[in-house]
Amino acid sequence: MQASKKQKVNPRLRPLKPAELRVIERFMKKLGINLGEPPENLMALETPKARYVDVFSVPEGVKELLKHFQAHYSAGLYLGYIEKGRFKPGLPLARKLAGNCGKTIKCIKLDEEGEKRFLYRRIVKQENIIEWHEGVTVVVNRQGEPIGWGRGVVEGVAKTVKPLKDLGWYLRRGG
Amino acid sequence: MNLDDVVFAGYEYSREVLELSERFGYEPSIVYRYVEVLGLEGAWRLLEANETPLPETIRCNDYLIDCGVLKDRLEGKGFKLERLPLAPHGFKVLAQPFSIGAAHEYLMGYYYIQDPGSMLVVYILDPGPGEFIIDMAAAPGGKATQILQLTRDKARLLAVDVSGRRLKALRSHMQRMGFTSYLAVKMDARLLPDTLKADRVLLDAPSSGEGIIRKDPGRKLKGKLEDLRMIHKLQVSLLEKAYNLVRDGGVIVYAACSTAVEEGEYVIHKLLDSKSDVHVEGSRVEGLSPGVIAYRGVEFNQEVAGCSRLWPHIQGTEGFFTCRLVKSRK
Numbered sequence: 161m162q163a164s165k166k167q168k169v170n171p172r173l174r175p176l177k178p179a180e181l182r183v184i185e186r187f188m189k190k191l192g193i194n195l196g197e198p199p200e201n202l203m204a205l206e207t208p209k210a211r212y213v214d215v216f217s218v219p220e221g222v223k224e225l226l227k228h229f230q231a232h233y234s235a236g237l238y239l240g241y242i243e244k245g246r247f248k249p250g251l252p253l254a255r256k257l258a259g260n261c262g263k264t265i266k267c268i269k270l271d272e273e274g275e276k277r278f279l280y281r282r283i284v285k286q287e288n289i290i291e292w293h294e295g296v297t298v299v300v301n302r303q304g305e306p307i308g309w310g311r312g313v314v315e316g317v318a319k320t321v322k323p324l325k326d327l328g329w330y331l332r333r334g335g
Numbered sequence: 336m337n338l339d340d341v342v343f344a345g346y347e348y349s350r351e352v353l354e355l356s357e358r359f360g361y362e363p364s365i366v367y368r369y370v371e372v373l374g375l376e377g378a379w380r381l382l383e384a385n386e387t388p389l390p391e392t393i394r395c396n397d398y399l400i401d402c403g404v405l406k407d408r409l410e411g412k413g414f415k416l417e418r419l420p421l422a423p424h425g426f427k428v429l430a431q432p433f434s435i436g437a438a439h440e441y442l443m444g445y446y447y448i449q450d451p452g453s454m455l456v457v458y459i460l461d462p463g464p465g466e467f468i469i470d471m472a473a474a475p476g477g478k479a480t481q482i483l484q485l486t487r488d489k490a491r492l493l494a495v496d497v498s499g500r501r502l503k504a505l506r507s508h509m510q511r512m513g514f515t516s517y518l519a520v521k522m523d524a525r526l527l528p529d530t531l532k533a534d535r536v537l538l539d540a541p542s543s544g545e546g547i548i549r550k551d552p553g554r555k556l557k558g559k560l561e562d563l564r565m566i567h568k569l570q571v572s573l574l575e576k577a578y579n580l581v582r583d584g585g586v587i588v589y590a591a592c593s594t595a596v597e598e599g600e601y602v603i604h605k606l607l608d609s610k611s612d613v614h615v616e617g618s619r620v621e622g623l624s625p626g627v628i629a630y631r632g633v634e635f636n637q638e639v640a641g642c643s644r645l646w647p648h649i650q651g652t653e654g655f656f657t658c659r660l661v662k663s664r665k
Contacts, residue, residue, distance in 0.1 A: 217515075221467075221491040225518045228528055233499075233519040234506040252510045279439065305443055327442035330511050 169208040170231030173218065176202045180242055184215065187247040191297060192265050193257070199239070205232060212243035249309050251325060254298045258306035266293040267300050268310055268321050275301040278308065279328040284321040292319045299326075341633050342601055343564045351375055355382060365545060365558040368595055372627055377648075381594075384648035389549040391428040391435055392419060393446040394454050394477075396512050398484045400445045402426075408440055421622055421650065422454040424484070444512035449477045452546070452592065452645050452655030456539060457481040459618045459643070459659050460588040464489035466534040469580055471524035471573060474501030476508035478539055483514040492517040493531070495524045525576045532582040540570045542591040542598050546654030549647055558595070567597045571605050578610060584664040587613075590657040594646070596630045599656030603642055604635040612663040615641040619659075624649055626658065 176184075181202065188194070199217035206213050218226075218236035226232060237256065240249040261267035270278055274288030278299060286292075290302065292312050299310040299321065308326035312319065346367045348356075355370075356363040359382045369378035393416075395402035402424060406416050413432035419425030426446075428435050435441065436448055457478050462468050464486045473479040473494035482492055494517050496502050502521055509517060524538075543566055548554050570591065577587045591598040603626070606613060615638040626642030628635050642658035 218518075219491075219516050222516060222518050225491070225493055228531065229518075229520050229522075231521065233502050233521050234509070235518040237515040238506075238510050250510070252513070252515075255513060275439070279442065301439075307439075307443075327439070327511075330442050330507055331437065333507075 171205055171207045171233070172230070173203040173205050173216065173226055173232045173235060176204050176215065180204060180213065180215070183242050183245060183247050184239070187249065190295065191257070193260070199237070201236070202239075203236075204242070205234070212241045214241045215239040215247075249325070251306075251308060251327060251329065254306040254309055254325075257298050258300055258304065261298060261300055261304065265298060267291065267298045268293055268312055269300050269302065269304070270307070270321070271302055274321070275307060278310065278321065278323050279326050281323045281326055281328060283323075284310075286318045286320065289319060289321060292321070296324065299323075338633055339564075342597060342631055343560060343567075344631070346560065355379065359386070359555070361555045362558050364560055365555065368558075371631060372594075372596060380648040381646065384646075384651075385548045387549060389450065389547070389653055391431070392449060392451055392454075393426050393428060393435060394422065394449045394481060395424045395426065395446050396444055396480075396484055397424060398487060399443070399513050400440075405440060405445050409438065412438065414438070419451055419454075421620065421652070422451055422458065425449075425451060425454050442511070447477055447480055447508065447512065449481075450547070450550070451652040452590075452657075453477050453539070454481065455620060455623075455645070455655070456537070456588060456590045456657050457485060458620055459657055460535055460537050460586065461619065462486050462490055462535055467491045467493075467532075468535045468537065469493045469495065469527070469531065469533040471495055471527075471536065471538045471577060471580075472541060473519070474498055474505040476505035478537060479505060479517065480508050480512050480514055482537070483509075483516055484512070486516075488514050488516045490516060493533070494519045495522060495527065497521065497523050525572055527576065527580060529579045531580055533580055533585060534582060535586045535588070536577045536581045537588050537590075538573055538577045539590045539592075540573055540598070540602075542566060542570070542593040543595060545593040545595050545598075546645075546656075547592055549653060563595060563597050567602065570598060570602045574602055574606050575609075578606060578613060578662065581662050583612075583662055585662055586616075587660040587662070588657065589660065590655065592653065592655055594644075594654035594656070596627050599644070599658070600626045600628070600630070600635050600639040600642060603639050603658050603660070606660070607636040607638055612665075613660050614638060614663065616659045616661050617641055618643040618657065622650065626656075
């Protein structure tokens with residue numbers, strides 16, 4: 161018998177599945193971070209009909225609140241999202257990791273002009289790059305402040321940085 | 336006699352009210368209310384003050400940056416800032432070479448664009464680390480981010496709002512400003528389970544917005560009595576819910592971005608009248624105006640004098656009402 165009405169499914173935070181955790185571990189390993197102990201209470205927020213899951217690290221006290229609600233909107237530190245088996249890091253994670261730049265992570269550092277271009281989501285050329293690293297990593301400005309995620313790419317003989325997610329997103333998307 | 340019948344009785348406009356409404360371009364009911372509370376001279380001064388646009392103000396996020404450093408950085412880019420007297424983290428933006436909302440420092444989460452009255456409410460709430468706090472109408476997140484700023488992201492905040500669009504903005508501000516100790520849920524706060532029992536509850540109630548005419552002159556032509564009656568009813572039901580959600584000994588801060596007594600003192604009066612274990616506490620902030628204790632011939636519970644008001648012609652801000660209440664310990 162067919163149901164006459166489709167059941168409404170609420171977005172809810174749930175513990176991460178082992179396969180999802182492996183996706184994040186793989187990403188972190190590429191960055192040079194051995195997760196060892198994963199961040200506190202890694203949880204996935206599944207939104208009905210979406211083809212991705214948002215990933216959060218939820219503080220213990222906040223986690224206790226979840227049981228009171230059938231639907232959750234957002235909680236804790238946003239790490240990024242998983243789509244088709246790939247982890248796409250979010251801006252709060254860049255801020256969290258930026259303190260490790262030059263220590264456990266190789267980051268990309270840009271000068272003022274590079275910062276400006278990056279925040280406008282434009283490719284940054286070699287002359288505006290202070291420190292460069294190939295592949296996906298955290299991008300910081302001259303002062304070491306995180307400004308997003310980028311990919312270090314060699315084009316011809318020149319090193320460039322392609323923005324993946326930059327702080328300008330807060331203005332462009334607003335949420 | 337039902338007090339609603341007196342407070343919401345139809346208005347009879349005097350010649351002076353009609354003249355002032357005409358002169359300043361207002362719906363007469365708003366001017367009637369101004370005159371009722373402030374007298375003719377006070378109403379005139381308020382109407383004149385409302386003609387001056389509200390300057391943009393920001394709240395420095397000292398969770399991420401020292402406020403002196405932020406001021407220097409923004410001034411180095413051509414902005415001119417001045418400290419706000421009522422709000423420790425507040426700055427008035429006196430000059431901006433480009434929109435203050437487009438500076439890199441904004442994107443880095445170093446400040447929030449917020450009116451002084453809104454900032455003030457959270458200082459009056461005075462949240463502490465380790466506390467469980469409910470923000471019943473939290474989006475777009477000005478006060479919610481300020482709660483976590485003042486508690487160094489160490490409170491447990493339940494941020495509730497009925498609007499998904501506005502919650503999206505709240506989530507974005509939380510992320511931008513570096514806060515994590517929160518759960519956001521999309522729902523009508525009146526449906527929250529009473530078992531939650533928070534240390535503090537903030538209710539910045541949906542309001543007519545009559546207090547922000549300096550920012551939005553279009554509101555001069557709203558404020559009809561019937562609309563006000565419906566808003567009042569919603570505010571009373573939300574405040575009753577706040578009472579149910581706070582633990583014994585806990586604090587409720589009620590706020591409304593309005594100068595209308597119907598959205599301020601009268602809402603508080605109804606709670607005081609129906610609950611014997613809740614009392615008004617002083618705001619603990621200097622320089623605010625007291626609550627109004629008599630209106631349209633009705634004497635309110637004298638405790639409402641301990642509530643606080645901001646007036647455009649006195650404090651130079653938007654019009655705002657706020658009241659700190661404490662629920663007695665059993």
